[in-house]
Amino acid sequence: MEIGFLGLGIMGKAMAINLLRHGFKLTVWNRTLSKCDELVEHGASVGETPAAVVKKCKYTIAMLSDPSAALSVVFDKDGVLEQINGKGYIDMSTVDAETSIKISEAIKEKGGNFLEAPVSGSKKPAEDGQLVILAAGDKAFYEEALPAFDVLGKKSFFLGEVGNGAKMKLVVNMVMGSMMNAFSEGLTLAEKSGLNAGTLLDVLDLGAISNAMFKLKGPSMLKNSYAPAFPLKHQQKDMRLALALGDENAVPMPVAAAANEAFKKARSLGLGDLDFSAVHETLK
Amino acid sequence: MEIGFLGLGIMGKAMAINLLRHGFKLTVWNRTLSKCDELVEHGASVGETPAAVVKKCKYTIAMLSDPSAALSVVFDKDGVLEQINGKGYIDMSTVDAETSIKISEAIKEKGGNFLEAPVSGSKKPAEDGQLVILAAGDKAFYEEALPAFDVLGKKSFFLGEVGNGAKMKLVVNMVMGSMMNAFSEGLTLAEKSGLNAGTLLDVLDLGAISNAMFKLKGPSMLKNSYAPAFPLKHQQKDMRLALALGDENAVPMPVAAAANEAFKKARSLGLGDLDFSAVHETLK
């Protein structure tokens, strides 16, 4: 079966190669077409435009950098919409619920099927097919796409109506952002109270709240090193959007609100482009 | 070698049996002496008073319920102090730094050696020798006691001067308390936003912040079930003490402060004796 693939950035390339390795036939497209070359070596065909890819394939996966790219690929001239009638489209980009819903409605109106399917996981899990996929939209189409999801992820979820994928990601990132602050406060308190913060890392790692994020970020935070894996400004944006979601639904979230202000403080210190663990600097 | 053991509550009993199983000779004492019977079946001797136990053994371990019990066993008539000259004493109870220091000073003045050694872990890890031991005090004595610590815990730390064990435990519990609030906010936000909170648990469990506490507490929180493993009022007390430690050292901790207020809100709702996960109720 022929699948389309739009967007060959860090994530998209890893995912596309992964699909090719597992025997899927792919037609790929990227705004900078030369980026398709490496995929061609792995056996992919190239489409001239998003519309051309969609026309050729049963369904098409997109992995784009942000909401504006996601919208552009669908709505622009030679875009997805022009050929979507009777076809399927899966947007795996990380976008807000509104963008997802806008794309979904346009595609349905034109007679296409749609899934939003943002992922959690970065480059390495993408290469290893270890993403977690948060899909929502057309249930029958989700089942049709399961063979691809099974290759791309260690687990996929079907979450119901379009928008739920984006929301689920926000909730997870909100919990993560608050945890990062709790962790940073603990490290700082240990250091300022005459304890060895490295030992705190060891103690934490042996207890019930041991987790991969503490293990990964702790040692670099103690060295004030914040190479951006997940930029602080994006984390703060997700906190803001999660708080806005809570506002709509009258959910008080005092801890997330306090964490959000700490991230804003970090932004005001010019740390927005560093890793989100740089919120650690606000306590010094 | 003969070791003394004072205090045969849930934790103390499990730890004493564990030592006996690993070949240690124990002389035990408990305020209600009948509680010693089961230990005698496992091969222990019984001492009539704390002083009698201390006199007989090279060093003595205590596992008592709270600071007042810890003080009483040491300072009362027929207490530890009366026979401590030339002996060692290890208090593994969870007490505040002040209590530890008070006991430490009295014992040293009388010519004894002292370690504070609070543990993290509850009944099950105590039975399985899987505690984490946070020891502080006399370094040479720590090394002498290592064989016992190796039986009782999966790992022991030596943290320097007396008081550091108590402080380290506070820092860990503070991080845990903030995390519990972050988790509870996430669950509530999911539910109120039309997501399935059970699915959120699954998604969290597949990501970088997956941890045993979320796995253990999540399902019961979704059922509004809060059987007390760690009572909320104790968690809130630890948050308060950690914030006080931060106050002494001018460490701002806005997330812990917000979490502490949520635990106080829970107390004001009469939830202090339930599990600390009952803070979940404050968001409803």
Place this chain on the structure above:
Amino acid sequence: MEIGFLGLGIMGKAMAINLLRHGFKLTVWNRTLSKCDELVEHGASVGETPAAVVKKCKYTIAMLSDPSAALSVVFDKDGVLEQINGKGYIDMSTVDAETSIKISEAIKEKGGNFLEAPVSGSKKPAEDGQLVILAAGDKAFYEEALPAFDVLGKKSFFLGEVGNGAKMKLVVNMVMGSMMNAFSEGLTLAEKSGLNAGTLLDVLDLGAISNAMFKLKGPSMLKNSYAPAFPLKHQQKDMRLALALGDENAVPMPVAAAANEAFKKARSLGLGDLDFSAVHETLK
């Protein structure tokens, strides 16, 4: 000079009568035209449509209930835009900066002059000409409108570009919302600590933080009485918008964020339509 006046709700009627009493000639319009009768008794003329009013007058003041009414009066058929060329328009409704800017741009494009001029103060100050006017937009037009502002308010400010009036109001309301929470926490702490909360009101009133809001709201809060002068849901909306403004500009505002969560908690308790002082209930 003939002035137009659109919108005869509680505020608008009081303001229009005030202008008539001070010798201004008014042509008034209201969506429900019968509401114009009382104004006619005071000497006003009536216009059939917003466009008709604008056409007849040098400039027109609007005092409408919300952003959608404010937009409708301008953009609908027979609306302000149709006759605005060469005329002036002052929108004194409380709307967000975006709505103001949208109206402003449309009016300027059609050759009209525009001021946004939200007020602080409610019915009584409106009747007494004691409003505070936060004007922004065309400076020359502001000076032309000063005689009317001098009648309507005890003070008017010119704040620069359109949007600044709305922003200034948000900042003031944010400070007010945080203060209300601080006050409520103080009252609750007094009561729960065995002090007389009524005496606290007296003590506060004699000190440096004495203010009219504490004096007005304190006694009713102690009686758990929250007749809506300023509905809690509107206060919370203003807190949210102020926090969003802070987010845009990377301003950390931890106290406002905590206050906002308390207002959200109050909303979740179903108190959104009561007075904003009902946030007091969240502490019980």
Place this chain on the structure above:
Amino acid sequence: MEIGFLGLGIMGKAMAINLLRHGFKLTVWNRTLSKCDELVEHGASVGETPAAVVKKCKYTIAMLSDPSAALSVVFDKDGVLEQINGKGYIDMSTVDAETSIKISEAIKEKGGNFLEAPVSGSKKPAEDGQLVILAAGDKAFYEEALPAFDVLGKKSFFLGEVGNGAKMKLVVNMVMGSMMNAFSEGLTLAEKSGLNAGTLLDVLDLGAISNAMFKLKGPSMLKNSYAPAFPLKHQQKDMRLALALGDENAVPMPVAAAANEAFKKARSLGLGDLDFSAVHETLK
């Protein structure tokens, strides 16, 4: 009638002179006795020791710098306790409830009467007899002392049992501390959003939340000038004690907790000895 007066610091001297001017006969004492000279010029007698003053007078007022001075004057050799039988003692120093209660109990045991009576107001109100007096203790003695309180203060309150005076002061200072943070956030938000912060001061001053503190502190805060009238570290200590009082009584105070963390942040920046308005710096 002869009244004793212990402690002639800035506050005490102003209060004592005020009493002399209103016809009271005073016997004064100060640790550095030479400070009594100015009072002698105003007609006071001098006592050699606190005990000597107490012996000579019906009742004695103390205005000392801190808890340790307050305790020393009572409990040391030649202290108040030695002659208190049948006499009255009014401690107007600002001390914590515990210190007050300790002094109260000792004096009652010796057959004396006691009032705690901390004041709000600084040097100028002390000179002008415009203090606010928060008295608690023996009701009959309070009524006996009213003529003196009427001279010293614009208003005195009788608050019931000893400790309530100290608690009332904490509650007031807590509200003040949260308000200062709300104010500072507003000023910062105005500046960073392109508004004129000086205009914000004018707008605030015309509305329902206008108060003397905003008027006094606003202009200097905009100049980053924080000459210490009320040192930040003392404000933060009062926030901490108020939060502790709330903790005892299970009162959640999320806004005060957030404000307290901001004051702690300010302390961590080395601003503890500046005015409490220096918390403004934490937002920059």
